[in-house]
Amino acid sequence: MATGAQTNRIKWWFQRLRVPDLVDSRLWVMGAAILIVLYLAGVPLGMLFWGSLKVGNPAEASPLTLQNFVKAYSDPRSFTLLANSIIYAAGTCVFSLGLGTTMAFIIERTNTPLKSLFTAMALVPLIIPGVLHTISWILLLSPRIGALNNVLMSAFGLAEAPFDVYGMGGMIWVEGLHLSPLVFVLMAAAFRSMDPALEEAALTSGANHPITFWRVTFRLSLPASAAAMLLMFIRGLESFEVPALIGLRGGVNVFTSRIWLALKEFPPDYGLAAAFAVGLLMISVLGILIYNRVTSRSEQFATVTGKGYRPHIIDLGNWRYLTGLIFVLYFFFLVGLPLFILLWASLNPSYTAPGLDKIDRLTLENYTFVLNMARARTAFKNSLFLSITSGVLVMLVTAIISWITVKTKWPGRTALDVVTFLPITIPGIVLGVSLIWVYLILPIPIYGTVWILLLAYITRYMPYGIRTNSAAMVQIHRELEEASYASGGTWLQTFRRVTLPLLKPGLISGFIYIVVVSFRELSSSILLYSSRSIVLSILIFDLWDSGQFPIVSALSVMMIGILILIVVAARQVGGYFGVRTE
Amino acid sequence: MIAAENLVKAFNTRKGNPVRAVDGVSFQVPEGKFFTLLGPSGCGKTTTLRMIAGLERPEDGEIFINGDEVFSSKKDVFVPPYLRDIGMVFQSYAIWPHMTVFENVAFPLTVGKRKCGKKELKERVNKALAIVQMDGLHDRPAPHLSGGQQQRLALARALVCEPKVLLLDEPLSNLDAKLREQMRIELRELQRTLQLTTIYVTHDQAEALSMSSIVAVMSQGRLIQVGKPREIYEDPANQFTADFIGTTNFISGKVVGDPAEDGARLVETPHGHLLCYVPDYMRDGAPVLISIRPQNVLISRDKTAEARNVFHGKLRVAVFLGEYVDCQVEVGNEILRAHMHSRLKIRRGEDVFVHLPRELCTVVPDEKVPESMGV
Numbered sequence: 001m002a003t004g005a006q007t008n009r010i011k012w013w014f015q016r017l018r019v020p021d022l023v024d025s026r027l028w029v030m031g032a033a034i035l036i037v038l039y040l041a042g043v044p045l046g047m048l049f050w051g052s053l054k055v056g057n058p059a060e061a062s063p064l065t066l067q068n069f070v071k072a073y074s075d076p077r078s079f080t081l082l083a084n085s086i087i088y089a090a091g092t093c094v095f096s097l098g099l100g101t102t103m104a105f106i107i108e109r110t111n112t113p114l115k116s117l118f119t120a121m122a123l124v125p126l127i128i129p130g131v132l133h134t135i136s137w138i139l140l141l142s143p144r145i146g147a148l149n150n151v152l153m154s155a156f157g158l159a160e161a162p163f164d165v166y167g168m169g170g171m172i173w174v175e176g177l178h179l180s181p182l183v184f185v186l187m188a189a190a191f192r193s194m195d196p197a198l199e200e201a202a203l204t205s206g207a208n209h210p211i212t213f214w215r216v217t218f219r220l221s222l223p224a225s226a227a228a229m230l231l232m233f234i235r236g237l238e239s240f241e242v243p244a245l246i247g248l249r250g251g252v253n254v255f256t257s258r259i260w261l262a263l264k265e266f267p268p269d270y271g272l273a274a275a276f277a278v279g280l281l282m283i284s285v286l287g288i289l290i291y292n293r294v295t296s297r298s299e300q301f302a303t304v305t306g307k308g309y310r311p312h313i314i315d316l317g318n319w320r321y322l323t324g325l326i327f328v329l330y331f332f333f334l335v336g337l338p339l340f341i342l343l344w345a346s347l348n349p350s351y352t353a354p355g356l357d358k359i360d361r362l363t364l365e366n367y368t369f370v371l372n373m374a375r376a377r378t379a380f381k382n383s384l385f386l387s388i389t390s391g392v393l394v395m396l397v398t399a400i401i402s403w404i405t406v407k408t409k410w411p412g413r414t415a416l417d418v419v420t421f422l423p424i425t426i427p428g429i430v431l432g433v434s435l436i437w438v439y440l441i442l443p444i445p446i447y448g449t450v451w452i453l454l455l456a457y458i459t460r461y462m463p464y465g466i467r468t469n470s471a472a473m474v475q476i477h478r479e480l481e482e483a484s485y486a487s488g489g490t491w492l493q494t495f496r497r498v499t500l501p502l503l504k505p506g507l508i509s510g511f512i513y514i515v516v517v518s519f520r521e522l523s524s525s526i527l528l529y530s531s532r533s534i535v536l537s538i539l540i541f542d543l544w545d546s547g548q549f550p551i552v553s554a555l556s557v558m559m560i561g562i563l564i565l566i567v568v569a570a571r572q573v574g575g576y577f578g579v580r581t582e
Numbered sequence: 583m584i585a586a587e588n589l590v591k592a593f594n595t596r597k598g599n600p601v602r603a604v605d606g607v608s609f610q611v612p613e614g615k616f617f618t619l620l621g622p623s624g625c626g627k628t629t630t631l632r633m634i635a636g637l638e639r640p641e642d643g644e645i646f647i648n649g650d651e652v653f654s655s656k657k658d659v660f661v662p663p664y665l666r667d668i669g670m671v672f673q674s675y676a677i678w679p680h681m682t683v684f685e686n687v688a689f690p691l692t693v694g695k696r697k698c699g700k701k702e703l704k705e706r707v708n709k710a711l712a713i714v715q716m717d718g719l720h721d722r723p724a725p726h727l728s729g730g731q732q733q734r735l736a737l738a739r740a741l742v743c744e745p746k747v748l749l750l751d752e753p754l755s756n757l758d759a760k761l762r763e764q765m766r767i768e769l770r771e772l773q774r775t776l777q778l779t780t781i782y783v784t785h786d787q788a789e790a791l792s793m794s795s796i797v798a799v800m801s802q803g804r805l806i807q808v809g810k811p812r813e814i815y816e817d818p819a820n821q822f823t824a825d826f827i828g829t830t831n832f833i834s835g836k837v838v839g840d841p842a843e844d845g846a847r848l849v850e851t852p853h854g855h856l857l858c859y860v861p862d863y864m865r866d867g868a869p870v871l872i873s874i875r876p877q878n879v880l881i882s883r884d885k886t887a888e889a890r891n892v893f894h895g896k897l898r899v900a901v902f903l904g905e906y907v908d909c910q911v912e913v914g915n916e917i918l919r920a921h922m923h924s925r926l927k928i929r930r931g932e933d934v935f936v937h938l939p940r941e942l943c944t945v946v947p948d949e950k951v952p953e954s955m956g957v
Binding site: 195197198200201204205206208211215216219222312 | 666673674678679690696739
């Protein structure tokens with residue numbers, strides 16, 4: 001009898017343990033995900049505002065004061081700073097938009113030769129890190145060592161260099177060129193999803209091609225253009241590489257480079273940096289708010305139906321060779337020249353401008369040097385670890401968050417979605433400042449380790465994760481999960497064995513994207529790294545600062561090689577899981 | 583008048599080998615007639631229409647609109663769509679979402695050679711909107727229209743220039759059934775009143791039969807029968823037409839000759855001989871299909887006085903549909919579909935006689951069996 005009672009007791013406990021609310025770890029898993037997101041997005045911003053009101057070393061007590069803001073914004077140079085930031089961002093935006101849209105129209109809507117090749121190549125420039133693009137253009141357009149300048153000077157017997165990259169014009173050229181492939185991708189999608197009958201209706205109404213373009217195609221692409229424009233403006237505002245490497249030397253200060261300066265000087269002025277960061281954040285948030293309004297309104301323009309249209313192709317006749325030539329030139333400036341100059345510099349023992357007479361000087365010793373450099377190996381290991389770990393973590397956490405925001409009717413789910421998306425408004429350098437404040441104050445000893453970088457990357461790329469995962473989650477019919485519950489599956493089992501596998505294509509493509517962007521992250525890492533936690537992009541930035549161009553170039557070529565390898569490998573793996581690589 | 587001569591259009595497939603979407607199509611649409619291209623999806627009917635509009639350039643052939651040569655491969659003539667005197671309605675309506683109702687209709691009058699003054703423009707737009715019963719909606723943004731209204735708007739835009747030729751690409755396929763029937767009648771009335779030479783593309787046989795003066799049946803890029811709706815339905819010239827339009831039974835057989843009193847010939851089938859009116863061009867011995875529609879198959883419990891064309895069978899399935907009983911009768915090892923009058927209360931499993939009246943049997947060539955092989 002005793003044993004019987006005992007068995008019953010065990011049974012009872014066993015049943016207790018299986019009470020869904022307790023062990024069916026739904027609440028635990030979701031609670032953890034929500035806490036992580038709130039912590040990552042909320043704490044740094046709160047700390048930033050608080051820090052901007054303090055003076056002195058963050059760890060020390062200080063009265064709250066507006067002194068930093070007074071110092072930051074009462075300075076007459078602050079107006080120049082603001083004006084420079086706006087001019088730079090606007091110029092970048094206009095240039096990249098014009099370039100990218102023209103290329104997208106040529107590729108999507110005309111019979112330019114070799115289109116499919118160009119379409120495939122259009123993704124290549126997206127891989128090249130901003131820091132490499134920037135230094136390659138300095139090597140091309142610097143008034144002293146610039147290869148293009150040298151070539152033009154000797155060709156036309158000029159006494160002075162025709163181009164000077166160190167100025168507003170140079171900055172806009174370099175950043176705009178760098179952002180144009182993104183515009184290309186956005187606008188190509190917009191042109192592709194437009195119902196060609198809308199244009200054909202104009203043609204059969206008696207409008208010729210130019211009138212049709214002006215009164216129909218162009219007007220219909222306005223919402224997409226406006227969205228792309230705002231996005232480019234924000235990207236220009238947030239960009240760090242060009243302002244730091246070109247702007248500072250040319251005396252053109254913008255918000256991002258000014259923040260960096262405040263922390264680089266000795267002693268670093270954390271409060272002042274925070275005050276500038278708050279200003280940049282405000283402009284950026286405003287931009288995103290307008291962006292959201294524009295895109296939500298453009299959805300009412302029911303031109304984007306998701307149908308696979310066969311677009312209306314304009315026959316350019318013999319002009320198509322001209323557009324083909326334009327495209328070749330575009331790629332020459334975007335990829336060809338920068339890669340060539342990096343390759344050339346990497347093969348020279350000391351930097352000289354390219355020339356046929358110097359070919360016998362070429363050597364691989366820079367590469368050997370890099371391979372034997374302890375810092376490079378540390379940086380490579382850190383970059384690889386950080387990019388893969390942040391890719392995995394971001395996609396997993398946002399998968400759970402997207403389940404909550406898409407599949408449940410919980411109160412506050414919209415707020416959760418907004419919070420997860422919030423970091424998109426935080427420029428990298430602002431996030432860097434915020435995290436310094438958080439971990440100099442909180443007793444969590446990760447300042448100066450790779451872990452603080454990991455937190456920064458996860459925070460920065462959470463918005464991309466939630467966007468990919470929500471889009472994929474919406475596609476999964478509720479009944480697929482309900483069938484699992486009906487078969488006796490718990491929430492965790494269902495999530496692991498039904499939901500996640502169905503999300504796989506989205507998960508993998510999001511993962512690839514995050515790996516690539518974290519591998520080249522610079523603007524928040526620059527404020528958070530130490531000699532132990534150095535990453536590849538920082539190492540390049542650092543070596544460049546100390547003037548070792550050939551070594552930098554060798555490292556750059558290797559970094560591009562690694563990135564291409566990552567993307568190719570990921571595409572192979574992705575193809576296996578049914579990811580459509582667009 | 584519209585004339586198309588030997589139109590050819592090829593598209594490259596993914597693998598690179600070109601497929602002829604339209605393969606030697608010729609037809610003429612007399613002035614003021616309603617001409618319908620009917621066929622399943624992918625048969626090339628829309629491509630043919632788009633070539634008439636100038637939205638696709640044929641590889642070969644000639645196109646005339648109102649006597650003007652708008653395309654000729656030999657003379658290398660290609661008049662672009664905006665210079666052809668046409669109005670077109672698209673399947674998706676293609677209403678410009680960034681314009682109001684008025685601006686959509688006014689567009690053709692503000693571009694190209696059809697430009698006109700402000701006052702005239704207003705009058706003509708109002709007239710076009712009145713024709714399609716859309717007056718009073720001028721300032722409505724186009725995306726705020728119902729499907730039926732968008733359809734009318736697209737029609738008004740196509741008509742505002744008073745073109746001689748109207749091209750319609752499945753304009754009713756996005757409407758619900760009831761609205762579609764109403765629009766069918768309105769569209770046809772409008773075409774009659776305005777005396778528009780019209781080409782209409784559809785895959786819906788009821789639309790084609792009810793609206794057209796001439797129906798052209800298309801299959802795999804070719805026109806396989808052109809005729810009045812009644813001819814197409816009652817006298818299909820081939821298996822595809824008989825099968826695609828309406829429901830029909832096919833009985834395979836072989837012409838064995840033996841001309842009967844009224845010119846009918848005997849066809850040997852697996853179930854016995856049938857007396858049918860075999861077209862003259864078919865020789866004795868030719869493999870044929872006899873097509874007979876279910877409503878023409880007569881079922882009776884007792885043997886009728888008719889001696890010819892009666893088979894013995896068994897009623898397998900009978901589904902009561904109110905107006906008639908949809909039956910499946912097993913004859914030999916084949917199933918014949920028949921519509922039985924509701925009053926006739928024959929139950930499944932009963933033996934029946936089926937009578938296939940000779941004047942309702944259509945004989946078409948059996949394309950699957952090459953003639954030389956015989957049966």
